[in-house]
Amino acid sequence: MTTDEQEAIESEIYAFVGQQVYPPTPAADDVNDAMIRQWAEIMGDTNPAYIDKDWAASSIRERTISPPAMMYVWGQEGFQVTKGRAPNAMSNLVSTFDRYGYTGVLGTNVKQEYFKEVSPGDNVTIEMIIDNISERKATGRGTGYFFETLSTFTDQHGEKIGTQRFKVLKFIPQEQPAAAATEDKLDVPTRIASPRGHDNKWWWEACDDGKVLIQRCKSCGALRHPPRPMCGECNSMEWDSIESTLDGEVLSHTEIHHPKIPGYQYPLVCAVIKLAEGTNLVANIVGCSPSEVQIGMKVKGVLEQIDEKTMLPQFYPAQSGLNP
Amino acid sequence: MIANVKNKAVIVGIGNTTFSKDSGVSELSLAVQAVKAAIDDAGLKPSDIDGMATFTMDTNDEIEVARALGVGELTFYGRSHYGGGAATSCLHQATMAIATGMAETVVVYRALNGRSGHRFSGGVAGDITTADAIHWGWYMPYGLLTPASWVAMFTQRWMHNTGVTKDALFEVAHSTRVYGANNPAAFFHGRHFDRAEYDAARMIADPLQLFDCCQESDGGSAVIVTTPERARDLKQPGVSVLGVAQCAADNQEQMTSFYREEFAGIPEMETAARNVYAMSGLCVDDIDAAVIYDAFSPIVLWQLEAWGFCGYGESGDFVTDGALRTNGRLPTNTHGGQLSEAYIHGVNGIVEATRLVRGTSANQPTKAVNHALVTSGVGIPTGGAILGKMN
Numbered sequence: 001m002t003t004d005e006q007e008a009i010e011s012e013i014y015a016f017v018g019q020q021v022y023p024p025t026p027a028a029d030d031v032n033d034a035m036i037r038q039w040a041e042i043m044g045d046t047n048p049a050y051i052d053k054d055w056a057a058s059s060i061r062e063r064t065i066s067p068p069a070m071m072y073v074w075g076q077e078g079f080q081v082t083k084g085r086a087p088n089a090m091s092n093l094v095s096t097f098d099r100y101g102y103t104g105v106l107g108t109n110v111k112q113e114y115f116k117e118v119s120p121g122d123n124v125t126i127e128m129i130i131d132n133i134s135e136r137k138a139t140g141r142g143t144g145y146f147f148e149t150l151s152t153f154t155d156q157h158g159e160k161i162g163t164q165r166f167k168v169l170k171f172i173p174q175e176q177p178a179a180a181a182t183e184d185k186l187d188v189p190t191r192i193a194s195p196r197g198h199d200n201k202w203w204w205e206a207c208d209d210g211k212v213l214i215q216r217c218k219s220c221g222a223l224r225h226p227p228r229p230m231c232g233e234c235n236s237m238e239w240d241s242i243e244s245t246l247d248g249e250v251l252s253h254t255e256i257h258h259p260k261i262p263g264y265q266y267p268l269v270c271a272v273i274k275l276a277e278g279t280n281l282v283a284n285i286v287g288c289s290p291s292e293v294q295i296g297m298k299v300k301g302v303l304e305q306i307d308e309k310t311m312l313p314q315f316y317p318a319q320s321g322l323n324p
Numbered sequence: 325m326i327a328n329v330k331n332k333a334v335i336v337g338i339g340n341t342t343f344s345k346d347s348g349v350s351e352l353s354l355a356v357q358a359v360k361a362a363i364d365d366a367g368l369k370p371s372d373i374d375g376m377a378t379f380t381m382d383t384n385d386e387i388e389v390a391r392a393l394g395v396g397e398l399t400f401y402g403r404s405h406y407g408g409g410a411a412t413s414c415l416h417q418a419t420m421a422i423a424t425g426m427a428e429t430v431v432v433y434r435a436l437n438g439r440s441g442h443r444f445s446g447g448v449a450g451d452i453t454t455a456d457a458i459h460w461g462w463y464m465p466y467g468l469l470t471p472a473s474w475v476a477m478f479t480q481r482w483m484h485n486t487g488v489t490k491d492a493l494f495e496v497a498h499s500t501r502v503y504g505a506n507n508p509a510a511f512f513h514g515r516h517f518d519r520a521e522y523d524a525a526r527m528i529a530d531p532l533q534l535f536d537c538c539q540e541s542d543g544g545s546a547v548i549v550t551t552p553e554r555a556r557d558l559k560q561p562g563v564s565v566l567g568v569a570q571c572a573a574d575n576q577e578q579m580t581s582f583y584r585e586e587f588a589g590i591p592e593m594e595t596a597a598r599n600v601y602a603m604s605g606l607c608v609d610d611i612d613a614a615v616i617y618d619a620f621s622p623i624v625l626w627q628l629e630a631w632g633f634c635g636y637g638e639s640g641d642f643v644t645d646g647a648l649r650t651n652g653r654l655p656t657n658t659h660g661g662q663l664s665e666a667y668i669h670g671v672n673g674i675v676e677a678t679r680l681v682r683g684t685s686a687n688q689p690t691k692a693v694n695h696a697l698v699t700s701g702v703g704i705p706t707g708g709a710i711l712g713k714m715n
Binding site for chain 1: 588
């Protein structure tokens with residue numbers, strides 16, 4: 001893309017920032033029990049605050065509420081959208097991107113904020129604007145721009161109940177490697193596993209079996225981690241191992257905020273832990289808020305199945321009562 | 325034993341490509357552009373080059389760079405390992421080759437599409453070599469897999485030990501960006517930056533926020549090193565290598581040396597510093613300005629301590645007193661550093677250190693710069709060099 005082309009598209013797309021996609025529009029139906037019940041059922045959400053009128057009557061709210069995440073549901077258009085929509089700022093923006101070759105589209109994230117609850121009988125009004133458009137970005141999908149819409153939800157009293165930001169990448173599609181068309185099952189990402197070679201395979205296999213081992217020199221008894229083929233103290237290549245009690249102390253820690261990697265659960269805290277046996281181990285701290293993790297904190301580890309493929313030691317604050 | 329390299333090798337040419345977020349060209353193209361710029365700066369011809377030194381991480385084979393430029397024969401090629409730890413290690417290789425006569429004129433280069441191509445911030449899950457993968461495997465499953473997260477782990481403990489606060493991290497981030505704002509080649513050229521923006525930026529890995537992290541960049545940098553005899557006939561004033569060292573310390577890992585008795589420190593740089601001072605016959609008081617590897621703001625602080633500008637834990641006060649500023653004790657990263665010029669793995673730092681001695685930095689200090697320090701990345705095997713005016 002030449003500088004001229006870039007200037008041309010940017011002069012058009014940035015003009016959309018701030019434009020209204022939908023003026024404030026009251027939902028066709030009030031918040032109602034039937035829709036809440038169906039939504040909760042499909043989501044598998046059995047919270048009685050949403051669906052159990054008797055329970056709710058005796059609760060602090062004295063009535064059921066709509067799941068906050070449903071706020072976007074109330075303003076959804078009906079079956080008539082299959083016959084097309086009237087153009088609006090967003091569809092015009094999208095066709096501008098398409099015209100310049102940015103035909104790829106990828107919804108990247110949705111962020112909702114909640115300020116007030118609504119209950120059956122209330123009515124939700126939605127207003128949407130195009131809030132911002134990024135600078136030109138090189139992404140894994142191709143070169144493109146992120147645009148973000150901001151929806152604001154209010155009740156019949158004009159009070160704000162929540163907002164929703166929806167970010168979309170419009171990009172010039174790159175030639176993708178041949179799609180794995182033969183894969184018939186959904187591939188859910190798991191944590192990235194360590195490769196296993198001669199010197200570390202035994203450690204990870206023990207981990208799979210629910211144990212954290214520490215390599216021990218058979219000649220001088222020195223413990224070492226991570227494992228390696230020779231003892232740095234006496235040069236012996238004979239070794240066995242001991243099992244750690246997983247009692248430990250935090251030497252340092254960091255909460256990983258960015259980038260978030262598929263297959264990992266956030267908030268995510270990593271720490272260097274001094275085990276009671278004397279060697280250090282890097283692992284996750286769980287069972288408390290990230291802000292509660294401190295250097296010097298005593299922790300207790302347990303092997304946990306993190307996902308379909310991953311067993312790892314996870315450390316809880318000692319005596320928290322949370323560790324199984 | 326003290327290595328005998330003082331004044332045996334002289335930097336006579338420097339070159340950078342344009343720095344960008346999307347070069348639109350191959351890394352090889354960036355490499356040959358940078359090398360050609362350095363050759364032109366020196367007033368040499370490509371066929372004058374007979375040696376090359378680069379990073380194991382660099383994708384540009386010496387023979388491809390040589391063929392593209394029409395260099396002809398090479399009698400020396402040596403690569404240095406460990407990411408940004410290789411920056412001054414390449415200079416170390418070039419210096420040894422020249423001092424021993426293995427080559428007469430060596431180019432040090434590094435070129436990468438670090439933003440539009442492989443991004444370091446993406447972590448180590450991707451295309452890494454098998455030997456490395458075993459090592460990274462101790463961290464990847466837990467999600468500790470980006471450079472920022474490894475440095476954060478050291479930073480958290482170092483701040484805990486020393487009581488140094490984010491005021492010091494901000495001063496590193498800010499002073500370099502003020503320099504960058506005045507450097508037309510820098511990403512931060514003409515850009516205002518202040519504490520409010522620093523504080524408001526997103527957290528990357530606690531306690532590191534966005535502006536504690538360097539620029540991911542596309543670009544290339546190169547320097548030409550030759551003998552003092554040859555240097556005297558060339559068009560630029562020679563900048564001598566007065567001392568250069570590399571060091572991997574006890575119980576070292578790449579970025580994850582968490583197994584030392586006290587891991588909030590960089591003993592490998594302390595050894596390198598001691599050796600460079602010994603080779604050059606200089607001491608800390610002789611250093612007038614510095615280019616200190618700044619992939620992340622806190623690592624500058626640790627290096628100030630390792631090179632003896634202040635004691636352990638004292639770098640916070642040292643920088644907040646204004647030491648890094650243009651009229652301070654040690655004007656540092658006057659090109660804007662990798663935090664705000666570009667991240668070319670420290671080789672753009674060797675270019676800037678050469679400029680400081682030549683007197684041609686965009687932010688040249690008013691005082692005379694007789695000796696400039698330049699360092700490699702830390703947390704890994706590392707090193708540094710002192711450059712000075714050729715006699």
